[in-house]
Amino acid sequence: MIEPTTIMPDPSTKKVPASGPSTLSVHAGEARVKPGFSITDPIFAASTFTFPNTQAIVDFLEQEEPREEYGRYGNPGERVVEEKLAALDSGEASVLFASGMAAFVGLLMAHVDAGDEIVFFDECYHRSREFCRRHLSRFGVGFRQVRTCDYDAMEAAITPKTKFIISESPTNPHLSVVDVARFAEIGRRNGVLTLIDATLCTPYNVKPLEAGVDFVLHSATKYLGGHNDLLAGAVTGSAELLDPVRNLRGIMGGVNSPHNAYLLERGLKTLALRMERHNANGQAVAEFLAGHSKVERVLYPGLPDHPFHAIAKQTMRGFGGLVTFFLRDADWQQTAAVIDAVQIPRIGPSLGGVESLIEQPMVMSYWNYTPEERAEFRIPDNMIRMACGIEDAEDLIADLSAAFEVAE
Amino acid sequence: MQFRTRAIHIGQEADPSSGAVVPPIHLASTFVLPAAEGPADYDYARTGSPTRHAFEAVMASLDGGARAVAFASGMAATHCVTMLLKPGDHLVTGTDIYGGSWRLFNDVLSQRGISVSAVDTTDVAAVQHAIRAETKMLWIEPTGNPLLSVTDIAGCAEIAKAAGVLLVADNTLATPVLCRPLEMGADIVMHSATKFIGGHSDLLGGVLVARDPEVGRKLHWMQNATGAVMGPLESFLCCRGVKTLELRVHAQSATAMRLASWLQKQQSVKRVYYPGLEDDPGSATAKKQYHGGYGAMVSFEVDADVNGAQRFVESTKLFQLAVSLGAVESLIELPAVMSHGAYAPEARRAVGITDGLIRLSVGLEGAEDLEHDLSQAMTKISAS
Numbered sequence: 201m202i203e204p205t206t207i208m209p210d211p212s213t214k215k216v217p218a219s220g221p222s223t224l225s226v227h228a229g230e231a232r233v234k235p236g237f238s239i240t241d242p243i244f245a246a247s248t249f250t251f252p253n254t255q256a257i258v259d260f261l262e263q264e265e266p267r268e269e270y271g272r273y274g275n276p277g278e279r280v281v282e283e284k285l286a287a288l289d290s291g292e293a294s295v296l297f298a299s300g301m302a303a304f305v306g307l308l309m310a311h312v313d314a315g316d317e318i319v320f321f322d323e324c325y326h327r328s329r330e331f332c333r334r335h336l337s338r339f340g341v342g343f344r345q346v347r348t349c350d351y352d353a354m355e356a357a358i359t360p361k362t363k364f365i366i367s368e369s370p371t372n373p374h375l376s377v378v379d380v381a382r383f384a385e386i387g388r389r390n391g392v393l394t395l396i397d398a399t400l401c402t403p404y405n406v407k408p409l410e411a412g413v414d415f416v417l418h419s420a421t422k423y424l425g426g427h428n429d430l431l432a433g434a435v436t437g438s439a440e441l442l443d444p445v446r447n448l449r450g451i452m453g454g455v456n457s458p459h460n461a462y463l464l465e466r467g468l469k470t471l472a473l474r475m476e477r478h479n480a481n482g483q484a485v486a487e488f489l490a491g492h493s494k495v496e497r498v499l500y501p502g503l504p505d506h507p508f509h510a511i512a513k514q515t516m517r518g519f520g521g522l523v524t525f526f527l528r529d530a531d532w533q534q535t536a537a538v539i540d541a542v543q544i545p546r547i548g549p550s551l552g553g554v555e556s557l558i559e560q561p562m563v564m565s566y567w568n569y570t571p572e573e574r575a576e577f578r579i580p581d582n583m584i585r586m587a588c589g590i591e592d593a594e595d596l597i598a599d600l601s602a603a604f605e606v607a608e
Numbered sequence: 609m610q611f612r613t614r615a616i617h618i619g620q621e622a623d624p625s626s627g628a629v630v631p632p633i634h635l636a637s638t639f640v641l642p643a644a645e646g647p648a649d650y651d652y653a654r655t656g657s658p659t660r661h662a663f664e665a666v667m668a669s670l671d672g673g674a675r676a677v678a679f680a681s682g683m684a685a686t687h688c689v690t691m692l693l694k695p696g697d698h699l700v701t702g703t704d705i706y707g708g709s710w711r712l713f714n715d716v717l718s719q720r721g722i723s724v725s726a727v728d729t730t731d732v733a734a735v736q737h738a739i740r741a742e743t744k745m746l747w748i749e750p751t752g753n754p755l756l757s758v759t760d761i762a763g764c765a766e767i768a769k770a771a772g773v774l775l776v777a778d779n780t781l782a783t784p785v786l787c788r789p790l791e792m793g794a795d796i797v798m799h800s801a802t803k804f805i806g807g808h809s810d811l812l813g814g815v816l817v818a819r820d821p822e823v824g825r826k827l828h829w830m831q832n833a834t835g836a837v838m839g840p841l842e843s844f845l846c847c848r849g850v851k852t853l854e855l856r857v858h859a860q861s862a863t864a865m866r867l868a869s870w871l872q873k874q875q876s877v878k879r880v881y882y883p884g885l886e887d888d889p890g891s892a893t894a895k896k897q898y899h900g901g902y903g904a905m906v907s908f909e910v911d912a913d914v915n916g917a918q919r920f921v922e923s924t925k926l927f928q929l930a931v932s933l934g935a936v937e938s939l940i941e942l943p944a945v946m947s948h949g950a951y952a953p954e955a956r957r958a959v960g961i962t963d964g965l966i967r968l969s970v971g972l973e974g975a976e977d978l979e980h981d982l983s984q985a986m987t988k989i990s991a992s
């Protein structure tokens with residue numbers, strides 16, 4: 201008979217003796233010696249974890265000895281991903297969820313009470329705002345929003361009831377870049393919690409926690425997973441503020457799965473490498489578009505004429521793969537014709553994966569809104585959002601260039 | 609389309625039934641047929657399955673071949689190639705090749721009445737000299753292992769073509785990113801997909817790519833008859849790995865180049881083996897046949913006995929002590945004790961594997977972080 205391997209990961213070996221972003225992507229959160237001496241973390245496809253005897257249960261309950269109990273409360277593979285995410289964002293802890301929305305909901309449900317108010321910058325992900333406006337309101341939580349990056353308006357909107365101020369950075373699809381240090385300072389000065397949804401920048405480009413923000417949220421579905429093949433979300437911050445979030449997750453149940461968590465861990469290993477390429481492709485495609493006669497305007501924080509270029513340059517390592525642009529003198533059908541003519545980017549929502557995606561926000565996300573509402577959201581008919589993958593920039597540019605001709 | 613764009617898109621067409629941007633993983637062992645007789649895309653998964661085909665399609669494109677066939681491991685792929693040989697045939701191979709391939713050739717094929725000669729394939733004249741009337745296959749590793757010797761693929765192709773011999777290149781170490789042997793006249797390329805292709809140390813796999821469709825058909829026939837196919841989950845992970853292959857191999861090669869140059873300047877290092885170094889014996893051939901880098905493997909000899917070398921490999925904090933290679937995490941090993949420990953010491957030394965030889969597989973970590981790691985381990989060589 202083969203003896204079962206009894207080797208347990210030694211938490212003391214999780215400290216990575218280095219700090220480069222790619223080194224952390226590969227190693228952070230992982231024990232140097234893993235169960236079974238495997239070079240990679242095993243997938244614990246277990247719904248529950250057994251105890252050798254009753255005394256072991258009592259020891260676990262009394263001393264809170266760190267170990268697993270039931271899959272909804274935690275899984276060893278999930279913990280590795282959480283520790284990797286925490287290290288990448290310079291946070292103490294991270295809590296993984298089934299999706300970005302589950303993470304957002306999980307965080308707010310743990311920290312807001314009836315009577316509290318939340319203030320948003322208005323370009324935040326519309327489902328996040330919808331959750332607060334339509335659903336948290338049912339539990340007596342107030343909702344306000346102010347123009348993105350209007351810090352004075354944000355400060356003015358804060359009342360003694362305000363619990364949270366929330367923004368995304370960069371925003372989607374307008375790519376407004378928040379001065380996260382200033383945002384954090386407003387929170388500190390007013391004694392309110394601050395949350396930055398950093399999905400579009402990733403810890404490779406910005407670490408909002410280092411600027412003093414309380415929580416960072418990621419839809420790990422995007423760049424962190426990076427291969428368009430999983431859904432996941434995470435909140436990162438201090439252990440103290442995340443303890444209630446973790447506890448409530450165990451009750452609400454929006455956990456990720458062991459298989460998914462492994463794919464996320466695998467994806468994170470190439471995060472720095474992929475981001476470097478997403479940044480380079482985004483910049484190259486934006487510059488190409490900016491010089492094209494069929495393009496009226498390009499929104500990309502890496503372009504000098506972007507309204508937030510100065511703060512972006514000062515605070516970001518790179519500007520990501522998302523590029524938003526507007527076709528010159530095009531109605532919605534003419535815009536759609538360009539989308540339909542591209543050969544490499546697939547047509548679809550989402551972003552951050554190795555394969556490029558392209559979409560027309562007016563059709564993809566705002567089809568059921570009135571023209572007036574679209575104007576209010578600043579979503580004109582000729583707007584195109586391209587999420588550059590990691591293909592060769594020359595191929596993406598040649599493809600767009602040909603699509604402009606075909607769509608004539 | 610350029611290499612990387614193909615790596616991301618070939619075989620990954622959006623799923624027609626759902627629009628899923630990543631094709632579904634088909635775990636099915638069997639497929640329901642439209643009729644008892646007549647054509648069907650798939651019938652039984654050993655013969656072919658959609659997820660394995662997706663991986664085979666992208667590999668055929670990346671290597672510039674007519675057809676790719678994916679296997680359960682690199683050795684399963686290698687074994688399938690050798691099944692093309694018959695009793696009485698002769699195989700010529702190199703001396704600086706993967707030990708497992710040598711074991712298959714020398715211990716298994718020889719029992720089937722196939723004779724094997726090992727020559728220094730970096731010497732094209734020696735290869736020519738080894739070819740006999742019964743020679744049917746020339747097996748080379750363009751970048752050898754562990755000494756990273758460089759074999760001239762085009763030179764060998766000329767000899768093979770003239771002699772009517774199949775040229776097979778185990779291109780595991782160079783990958784199609786740096787070198788595509790089929791374009792230089794090789795007939796079949798073999799990759800241990802366990803290494804760079806999968807790239808994350810989390811699967812075993814192998815793949816053959818044939819230049820000629822008829823050779824491809826024969827290999828597939830043999831695979832179907834013998835059965836060592838790649839499974840659907842591995843095929844999916846390989847497709848996922850291939851999407852970042854070029855980025856990884858370029859980054860790992862650049863770091864390896866930097867570490868090799870740095871190692872050359874270290875007092876306790878006697879010799880560095882890396883084809884990217886100007887003074888490496890393989891440099892000229894490497895420049896001719898590799899593009900975009902010289903690979904992620906670096907071997908070097910420390911000025912120490914086996915105990916000193918052992919202290920070195922046991923003292924690194926980022927490099928992990930393990931065999932295998934090609935993945936995101938850096939590995940270190942001591943060939944005299946680990947990968948080639950079964951050889952007699954004299955035989956080992958005769959091919960250049962000294963007690964102080966250390967082999968690195970450079971991963972994706974930051975170059976400075978890895979350099980610091982080697983630097984601190986260097987101070988542990990002496991016992992006190």
Ligand SMILES: Cc1ncc(COP(=O)(O)O)c(C=O)c1O
Nearest residue numbers: 299300301325397399419421432
């Ligand atoms: C910025 C941002 N935040 C949050 C989300 C929600 O994440 P998920 O789709 O993983 O629930 C998304 C994507 O849909 C997003 O783009």
Ligand SMILES: Cc1ncc(COP(=O)(O)O)c(C=O)c1O
Nearest residue numbers: 681682683706778780800802813
């Ligand atoms: C150069 C080379 N060829 C072939 C193999 C065999 O591949 P596998 O281990 O996938 O069977 C290996 C690895 O072990 C190798 O390094």
